[in-house]
Amino acid sequence: MLFLSQCINGLQLGSIYALVALGYSMVYGIIRLLNFAHGDVIMIGAYIALLTIGAGVNPALAVVLTILGCVFISVLIERVAYRPLRSAPRISLLITAIGISLLLQNLAQLLFSANTRPYPGAAIIPTKALRLGALSLSLSTIVTILVSVGAMTALHLLIQKTRIGKAMRAVSEDTGAAQLMGIDINKVISVTFAIGAALAGMGSVLFCCRYPIVNPNIGSMLGLKAFVAAVLGGIGSIPGAVVGGFAIGFAEVLVTALGFSAWTDAVVFVILIVVLLFKPAGLLGRGVAEKV
Amino acid sequence: MMLEVTNLNVFYDNIRALTDVSFSVEEGEIMTLIGANGAGKTTTLITLSGLKKAQSGTISFLGKDITKTTPQSRVAMGMSQSPEGRRVFPGLTVLENLEMGAYLRKDDISADMEKVFAYFPRLKERRKQSAGTLSGGEQQMLAMGRALMSRPKLMLLDEPSMGLSPLLVSEIFAIIRQLNEAGTTILLVEQNAAVALKLAHRAAVMETGRIVLSGTGEELSRSPAVQKAYLGG
Structure with a gap:
């Protein structure tokens, strides 16, 4: 029974990592950028929920505002910081992403102070335990798993079946050829950032309900772990991001269950090093052929 | 002109x-x-x-x-182009590649799809296959068929x-x-x-x-x- 509840625990954490890792992988797939500001957008989302609920906004509406806020910021970052560098060397883009990440963290510090504040997680998902036989599950665990699986299924259908989804795949495989088809790549790239950010917004709410504290740095560790998940699964691969997210979630829960909770972060980065050494393309990656 | x-x-x-x-x-x-x-x-x-x-x-x-x-x-x-090196979308199926060729069209494309299959019957046989698995000749046919889809x-x-x-x-x-x-x-x-x-x-x-x-x-x-x-x- 302990084993089963740990598995569900891993599933909950893993689905949050998967949601965030999807944003990394989709953006990498489409413009070959490791968007290191992705985690910090999640932090901004946490402040949006904190402040709106603090101001008396209905929690459901606050969740919607969080997601919309994340979408708005991400699309804005792409438009202002990344798009002008579209034809610049990839390294300039990467450095810009790191710069945006630092900018968001420091901006949050300036606006909201560096103090850690409690997140109103209980207002969003009531703390309730549900009994399933001998198994006790918190409501937030169930909501997290259901929302994540729902969002991932919706994303899968969007990418496989819809016109914009197919265009996203086309742009990620060959941007120039996609332009020859008449695909407006600026629009497709904006939509990709928007979808990644919407998933991050959901991730923000679910993550903060699990660890209900907010400070300007909460996004960086979550972002880094989701990045490791994306690399483990194969950066650029959508199923890879999901597989990687769950693998990292389970690994963390396993390490904690074995009594080494102080080592969870270290284990995640050991996984990164091992992947980069032995299988740099990741579990489901497409190989590292350079685009010419 | x-x-x-x-x-x-x-x-x-x-x-x-x-x-x-x-x-x-x-x-x-x-x-x-x-x-x-x-x-x-x-x-x-x-x-x-x-x-x-x-x-x-x-x-x-x-x-x-x-x-x-x-x-x-x-x-x-x-104006449409079948580019050098074919540049089909390897992870998309033959059908999806042809749909991308018709990306800007809002009307029914099934008649044009049939026309492309009439020119290149081999594409019809392979329509569910991903384009990356096609031979060079078939990819060339697909690149041309895709360019035709925009009329x-x-x-x-x-x-x-x-x-x-x-x-x-x-x-x-x-x-x-x-x-x-x-x-x-x-x-x-x-x-x-x-x-x-x-x-x-x-x-x-x-x-x-x-x-x-x-x-x-x-x-x-x-x-x-x-x-x-x-x-x-």
Whole structure:
């Protein structure tokens, strides 16, 4: 029974990592950028929920505002910081992403102070335990798993079946050829950032309900772990991001269950090093052929 | 005049790729640009499609100046390209590749899909397969079929013969002739001058980014300079 509840625990954490890792992988797939500001957008989302609920906004509406806020910021970052560098060397883009990440963290510090504040997680998902036989599950665990699986299924259908989804795949495989088809790549790239950010917004709410504290740095560790998940699964691969997210979630829960909770972060980065050494393309990656 | 290119100059950083390129394509014809590797033929085509910006010069298509317009607006106006190296989307199925060719169309595309399958029956057999698993010849057919899906008035074909067996080359070229007879104007870029000149109504020879010779396909195939440089005789 302990084993089963740990598995569900891993599933909950893993689905949050998967949601965030999807944003990394989709953006990498489409413009070959490791968007290191992705985690910090999640932090901004946490402040949006904190402040709106603090101001008396209905929690459901606050969740919607969080997601919309994340979408708005991400699309804005792409438009202002990344798009002008579209034809610049990839390294300039990467450095810009790191710069945006630092900018968001420091901006949050300036606006909201560096103090850690409690997140109103209980207002969003009531703390309730549900009994399933001998198994006790918190409501937030169930909501997290259901929302994540729902969002991932919706994303899968969007990418496989819809016109914009197919265009996203086309742009990620060959941007120039996609332009020859008449695909407006600026629009497709904006939509990709928007979808990644919407998933991050959901991730923000679910993550903060699990660890209900907010400070300007909460996004960086979550972002880094989701990045490791994306690399483990194969950066650029959508199923890879999901597989990687769950693998990292389970690994963390396993390490904690074995009594080494102080080592969870270290284990995640050991996984990164091992992947980069032995299988740099990741579990489901497409190989590292350079685009010419 | 369907397409009129005037004094086109294109650079890659500081390297000049095209120098004062001027030529035209008339409605209903097959025009071909021949020349060696690196002569500027592909640069000309991607500049026509808008993937590369021209430093100076003008491109006019159906009487409108399109030099500064976006690639998608050129597709919408009726220009489409089957690019060098085919560049099909390897992870998309044959059907999805064809759908991408019709990306800007809002009307029913099933009739055009059937038309493409009539030209290239092998694509129909493989319609559920991902394009990356197709042979080189099949990928060439897919690239052409995909370019047809936008119902182009002018089709730009870049090296359709590249890497194909002589048998497949004549099959593909027979289809280009059929497409032209069905009303599509064609601008064909080829290194395989012999087949291109036989097919084309008019032709021009490119060397190091310039057009050095032009005339009807027949005139050029009889020109001693062309014979010596491009026809192995």
